[in-house]
Amino acid sequence: MNVQEFLEHIGAGPPAPVYLFCPWKGPRARTSSFEPLLAQRALERATSLFVDPSMKDLCYAAYFADETDAAEVADMARTVPFLTERRVVVVYRAERYASEPAGAALLRYLEAPSESTLLMLVTDQLDRRWKLYKACDKAGGIVDCPELKEHEVLLWARTEIESRGKDIDGTALRELVDRTGTHLSEVNNAIHLVCGFVGERDRITRDDVAAACTDVDEEEVWALTDAIARSDTGTAVRVLREIVDPNKNEFQILGSINWLLKSAYAVAAGGPTRNKLSTFVARKVTPLADKLGREKFRDAFALCLDTDLMLRSTGVDRSLALELLVIKLAAPRTAKRA
Numbered sequence: 373m374n375v376q377e378f379l380e381h382i383g384a385g386p387p388a389p390v391y392l393f394c395p396w397k398g399p400r401a402r403t404s405s406f407e408p409l410l411a412q413r414a415l416e417r418a419t420s421l422f423v424d425p426s427m428k429d430l431c432y433a434a435y436f437a438d439e440t441d442a443a444e445v446a447d448m449a450r451t452v453p454f455l456t457e458r459r460v461v462v463v464y465r466a467e468r469y470a471s472e473p474a475g476a477a478l479l480r481y482l483e484a485p486s487e488s489t490l491l492m493l494v495t496d497q498l499d500r501r502w503k504l505y506k507a508c509d510k511a512g513g514i515v516d517c518p519e520l521k522e523h524e525v526l527l528w529a530r531t532e533i534e535s536r537g538k539d540i541d542g543t544a545l546r547e548l549v550d551r552t553g554t555h556l557s558e559v560n561n562a563i564h565l566v567c568g569f570v571g572e573r574d575r576i577t578r579d580d581v582a583a584a585c586t587d588v589d590e591e592e593v594w595a596l597t598d599a600i601a602r603s604d605t606g607t608a609v610r611v612l613r614e615i616v617d618p619n620k621n622e623f624q625i626l627g628s629i630n631w632l633l634k635s636a637y638a639v640a641a642g643g644p645t646r647n648k649l650s651t652f653v654a655r656k657v658t659p660l661a662d663k664l665g666r667e668k669f670r671d672a673f674a675l676c677l678d679t680d681l682m683l684r685s686t687g688v689d690r691s692l693a694l695e696l697l698v699i700k701l702a703a704p705r706t707a708k709r710a
Contacts, residue, residue: 375410375517382414383421389485390512391418392466392505395498398518405519406496409556414515415462415492422458422490431456437468443477449489450481459489466493470502482507525554529563533576536567540576547581553650594656596698597632601659603704612698613691622683622690629697630676636660637669675700 373381374396393411397404423432431453435445445463453459469475482504485491493508500506508514520528526549533540540548548566552558562585569584570576592615599608615625638646639654640661646654664672679697682688 373513373515375407375414375515378414378515379417382418387418387422387490388512389487389489390482390491390508391493391515392508392512393492393494393515393517394505395496396516396518397498404498406498407517407519407556408494408496409560410520411494411515411517414517415494418490418492419460419462423460424456427456430454431459432462433460434462435464437463437465441477442469442475446477446481449491450486451489452486453488457488459486461489461491463491463493465495466504467495467497469493470495470497470499470504472503475504479503479507482511485511520554520556522549522554525549525556525559528556529559532560532563533567536563537574538567538570538576539574541578544576544578544581547578547652548585550651550655551581551585552652593628593632596629597657597660600698600702601663603663603702605699605702608698608702609695612695616691616694622694623680625694626676626679626683626697629694629701630673632657632660633669633672633676636664637666640664640666640669672701 375393378391393414395404395406419432433448435448437445440463445461449459449461451459463469469478472479491512493504498505505514526545529549530540530545533545548562549559552562562581566576566581566584570580592611596608596611596615599605599611612625616622635649635653636657638649639658649657675697679693682693683690
């Protein structure tokens with residue numbers, strides 16, 4: 373089953389003794405995908421159904437597999453719950469138990485799991501050949517937690533906003549997801565910010581999203597990007613000087629410039645890397661990608677590397693070195709000879 377089905381049906385009857393929350397790989401997909409926020413929501417839902425908050429210390433336990441021996445988890449799962457019907461045990465990073473030496477004790481438990489324990493394992497890796505995977509499939513159930521598609525993220529975000537007593541128009545919702553991308557943790561953070569920003573107001577607009585999800589540093593970075601893309605050297609240097617202040621490390625600024633170039637190259641090159649960018653970032657760096665073209669990015673990355681070496685190994689004025697880098701990047705692109 374997938375995680376949405378789990379959320380719909382959990383609590384309708386007795387749960388299985390074991391569930392493994394893991395990535396999902398489509399029939400034609402090259403890689404699997406995993407949405408940790410959905411898995412966490414499922415864990416919280418199951419825990420709320422089967423654990424009385426006043427009894428949580430007696431019947432609930434959570435472990436990280438890379439910090440806990442499998443025998444300890446198995447012993448806890450076998451322990452009969454006290455003053456409650458069911459014990460809930462959660463294990464994160466369960467891939468640690470995929471190897472037989474590390475997970476032997478848990479594999480033995482899975483051969484005959486306790487009916488009074490709900491054991492939920494979480495892993496962001498997937499290999500159906502694992503004995504752990506096969507044992508969980510046989511003893512209980514596999515819960516696929518794939519990343520949502522964009523239209524599903526839009527629906528998820530609207531539902532989250534409405535659950536907080538707010539309404540959002542379509543353009544604002546589109547702006548929010550364009551800025552964050554489709555990872556739900558980022559979307560959820562943005563929702564938290566914008567709901568806090570509007571306060572008592574019921575309606576969220578596009579301007580609210582832009583104001584709540586943009587800080588001063590981000591605006592300066594985009595202003596620098598736009599100036600370089602326009603070959604506006606004077607503005608680019610002025611914006612850089614505004615960014616360079618006593619609280620800003622020159623290596624951080626160089627890292628931001630390098631990230632901008634990598635993002636722009638992803639747009640210029642297309643393919644899977646381009647698809648990983650949020651729509652907002654892709655839109656912002658497209659003018660830079662158009663200015664440089666694929667053939668000029670090698671030179672641009674070389675300039676960044678040279679600047680990094682200067683900052684680290686010479687006595688050059690660091691602010692001056694960054695200005696020189698920006699001037700070179702913003703230089704007008706020369707036309708090819710006929």
